Amino acid sequence: MEMFKKYMPHISLGAGVLILILMFLPAISIRNVSGDHDILGFFVAFGSNSASLKLSMNLVLLLSFLLPIIAGLLHFFTRKSEKSKLFQFISVGLFVVSGGLFFSAPALFDAFVGELWIDNVLINTYITNYGLGIIFAAVFSLLTALTSVMTAFIIE
Numbered sequence: 001m002e003m004f005k006k007y008m009p010h011i012s013l014g015a016g017v018l019i020l021i022l023m024f025l026p027a028i029s030i031r032n033v034s035g036d037h038d039i040l041g042f043f044v045a046f047g048s049n050s051a052s053l054k055l056s057m058n059l060v061l062l063l064s065f066l067l068p069i070i071a072g073l074l075h076f077f078t079r080k081s082e083k084s085k086l087f088q089f090i091s092v093g094l095f096v097v098s099g100g101l102f103f104s105a106p107a108l109f110d111a112f113v114g115e116l117w118i119d120n121v122l123i124n125t126y127i128t129n130y131g132l133g134i135i136f137a138a139v140f141s142l143l144t145a146l147t148s149v150m151t152a153f154i155i156e
Contacts (some may be wrong), residue, residue, distance in 0.1 A: 004151060005038065005151040005154050008088075008151045009075045009076040009079040010092050011147065012071065012075040012091060012095075012144055013073060015072060015140050015143075016073065017072065018140060019065065019068040019098070019137045019141060020068070020069050020142055021036035021043065021063050022137045022140075023039060023040070023041040023042050023045065023133065024130065025040065025132050026040055026041075026131035026132055026133055026134070026136045027039060027041030027044045027045075027131040027133045028041075028121070028128055028130075028132065029129040031126070031127045031129065032125060032126040033125075034121070034123075035076065035149045037118055038039035039053065040057075040147055041065060041131070041133045041134065044058055045061050045065055046062065047060075050121070051117055052118065052120075053117065053118070055115070055116050056112075056113060056114040056115070057120035058108065059104060059112070060101065060108050061108055061109070063101065063138060064098050064105070064108075065137070067097060067101070067139050068098050068137075068140075068144070071090075071091040071092075071095050071098070072144075073090055074090060074119060075087060088152055089149060091112055092148050094121060096108070096141075096142050097140040098137075098141045099139075099145065102138035103138050105130065105138075106128040109128050110128055
């Protein structure tokens, strides 16, 4: 178990990078009368102005994708610091906040999207649901927080 504790900062950084990569998977699934549409996390966070999809930038979901990489970098680069436990718990807090934001992604998408255009048609009524990327990102974020807390309490 002590070996696992030694590599936890590396695992946190890896999880942060993995969650950032998950931005390129479908994050939000939209269902309306014209059919089902999946929107990538990159487009949900940064917005899109292409011919087939027009939506505005969502800063809260962008923050939810950036918090895990910030937490991983914080945990990784402060592992030899005098206050490494404090930084580890701050990292855990960032992972937990990010996981909570991921689990509320459909509501955040509805609240902050503004106008949604798909195939040059304004979509007024639609139902949002979780995409595969958001589910994986939320689970990885919360699992990393849980394992980091677990390793913090291992006595050397």
